[in-house]
Amino acid sequence: METSITHTPSPRSELHVREDYQARYGFSDPEEYLLKAPKGIRHDVVEMISQLKKEPEWMRQIRHEALDAFFAKPMPQWGDTELLNAIDFDNICYFVKSTKGTEKSWDDVPDKIKRTFDRLGIPEAEQKFLGGVSAQYESEVVYHSLHDDLTKQGIMFLDMDSGLREHEDIVRKYFGTVIPYADNKFAALNTAAWSGGSFIYVPPGVNVKIPLQAYFRINARNMGQFERTLIIADKGSRVHYIEGCTAPTYSSDSLHSAVVELIAMEGAYIRYTTIQNWSNNVYNLVTKRAVAYADATVEWVDANLGSKLTTKFPCVYLVGERAKAEILSVAFAGDGQHQDAGAKVIHAAPNTTSRITSKSISRGGGRASYRGLVKVYPNATNCKVSVECDALLLDENSRSDTYPTMEIAGEDVRIEHEARVSKIAEEQIFYLQSRGLTEDQARMLIVNGFFEPFVKELPMEYAVEMNRLIELEMEGSVG
């Protein structure tokens, strides 16, 4: 099926921005203004963000419309409504630009997190970056040579702000077409307040041979609260993007709400790997969605650790024949954490296939939820779907929920879903102990085996860190 997807501007909403805004608030010294910026999200804050970035008029308009949508939309009535309703939107700072005077100090980063960095073996410069402290990197040289190499192939790989500046026509064509701001309250908030994130365009037929990850680790602008990422893989191209890292990302901001849009044109391949490990004060409310055209493949490989509440349901719309989706999602919920993760696949074309694999571990009173949707439209004949959810509960205080929704129209479809919730079998531990392992080692081995299907999908250096991190989580030594 061909679906035309274009951005059509909504009827203009009334903007509550005064004409005399600039004169009144004086943008001649924006940093100074920033320091005084009040908490809460308002049209003047959005206006300020747009002005600071010297954005084109259409983006400015979308931001304001999105903010109206954010105000108008109710909070989600599903999911962890208790935690969601605890968010105080008025007590959040929506845009902070790092300036010399406002930089966070390394001393502010909690010792617990610093210890974790050390044990993971992360270089000090990177530790500082992950702790939200901006620093100079030797690796910038590496980045530049990488960048030159990519540019020669016509690959655009920039932070989103630069993407908008340098490739406005492409951004305008695709921005918000996969996730319109009206999609949900947090997508609206992101559209109004976005800053940073990545912009990637891969030209037809180009195969990006290395995973696009190294760059990310040194791009400070990606660390915004409201990242906005747009990846377009043109016909027959291939790209693997890796976001985040295994170390805990320390943040003093309580609310992070990213929007990620992927567009896989005919025959293209996109893999998007996330290993997200926020510090435990963070609400991480993410909207991730991909469109796959004919013969395209989209893979989300997604790990969620840390945070107070993560809601993240990577989604693929299969709109072209023979398109494929694969979503592999793991979550580890520790004390005081709710990992509300899952996957969504929409089959809207014939001969499309999807496979969802979800694995979660709850420990120390943590709660892991799988929330999924598989939807098959009547025209999506001969499609195949498999969904498998596996949950391990490591103690009696923890909780696991599974909410897989399947909405199937049409007769020519085969869907299989299976879910299991269990604990570590005592006889396995007993057996491993009989082979000379301590009980803790035995548990670790079983947990590693449980996450193995995920870890083996990671590039080696990430796999090593991921395994160490699970070890730390199991010890309870990671906050």
Next chain:
Amino acid sequence: MTGNFVKAAKVSEIPAGQVRVYTVNGTRIALCNVDGRIYAIDDTCTHDGGPLGSGGLDGCAIECPRHGARFDVCTGQVLKMPAVFPVGTYVTQVEDGDVLVDMGDESA
């Protein structure tokens, strides 16, 4: 006149540029007045079942109030995600000030 035309509303009830929802033989139908012509579509958004008729009409485009999906009310075609499947359309006729909607073969 062929088809299964069912009287649904009075034309006068649907001002230009506006949408009204009626239940016709048990099906909720949104009647849209685009420049004086009445178009009929299912009231139910194909994305997530949202009440399309409660959304605003912008020319011949209707926007679902729940997630912002847009459809062309004249053709049913999707104009904007998150919908990807066209919304059902019905043939309409106006007779003596009444809007008639062709409900098709309802036994199917």
Next chain:
Amino acid sequence: MSADQTLLTPSRANDAGLEKLWGHILGSHNGPPWLLEQRQQALDVYRSTPLPSRVSHLWRYSDPGMFLVNDGDLLPVAAPGVPREVPAALKEELDRELLAGGAYLCNSVVMKTALDSKLADAGVVIMDLHEAVVKLPDLVQAHLGTLVGPQSGKFEAFTNAAWSGGILIYVPKGVVLAKPVHILATLHGEFADHANGVAAIAQRLLVIVEEDAELTLIDESGDGADGAGARVYTITEIVAGVGARVKYVPIQHWNHKTIAFTTVRARLDRDAQFETVMTTLGGQTSKTDCGAVMAGRGAESNMFGLAIGAGRQQYDHHTVQDHQSGTTRSDLHFKVALRGRASSAYTGLIRIEDKAPYCEAYQENRNLILSPGAKAESIPELEILNNEVRCTHGATVGKVDPQEVFYLGSRGIEPSEAVRLIVTGFVGPILDRIPDAVRDRVHGLVLSHLGDM
């Protein structure tokens, strides 16, 4: 003729607006002051509870506005010409002594009850609920509304306020009913397109099975095409005592213009065993919530269900396996076959509480889609708050395997007959669990509902 968007908001059901409805309720009320007070409180809850939001998960697949009862709507218990004679099928089962007892209701009003005299002597009761609130007030008051009360939901609140008829079944300690009890509820009258409002019929069933007692209950609703256009609200509460064994067999075959809202809850005490065999064939829209609460250690619930949809029928089934106590076990198999433009939504919750270790829970939902216009939704849900559990669920949606049709074709069986065979084979294991007294007839209903494939 006017836009009906107002139906979606409860604004029409304002305080003054329900006066007439209360008048109707008073008209069918017949009982002690505590019951009147219960009804009044339930109506207050109905009035003050907002219409469920379409985005709340149990209402994603049915328009709650469809079940709203407004002032001016009718509660037609005494439609003229209500047939007093027991319908032939039930009469035959009673005459052939296939049953321990039975009851016949029309438009919620109890027309006839029957009970084996030896069982009556043993203390078993099958009684019009209006009569029971007077004759057995303590028993009824102790249980009525405890499992499905006004707080269960807006429309459960309405039913608690407005029920105009019902049955009490009581099986005292240690009494075993070897044969089933069969209750048949029917409708009479033409309620479709009623000029004065819709017809809302509310009825309830209270079943109390004491310690070590045993009951099989066939709860049939529907009878031909009569009563088209009514909305039927039903509450069934089943209280199973320590070690009790209850088999509950609801068979719903309302005509295709009826709208049905049904809530069933069973509470299982220690070591009680509960089995449900549910058959859904009828109704334009049928929304059913059936659940078992395992409140005592060692309780066990096994639910089996089949639903067959045709034409434009809309089914919305919700099941609950609620493990509130440890060492409890539950299993569920729910099968759906859909043809024409029928749609089915199945939402099944398994919940295991934190103080309930050593539970086992299983759930399987299978859907067979027989035509391109049909639609099936399956939402199996697990909420597990304890790690000492074994819990799995599975769901499948698919069409008839063409290879099977081809194989049967090679044996000289027409494709349409082959599909019928495959569907009856699909639901066969559920049908087999229906009690002998009615199994052949239900099988016939299933076949005729499948029609020409």
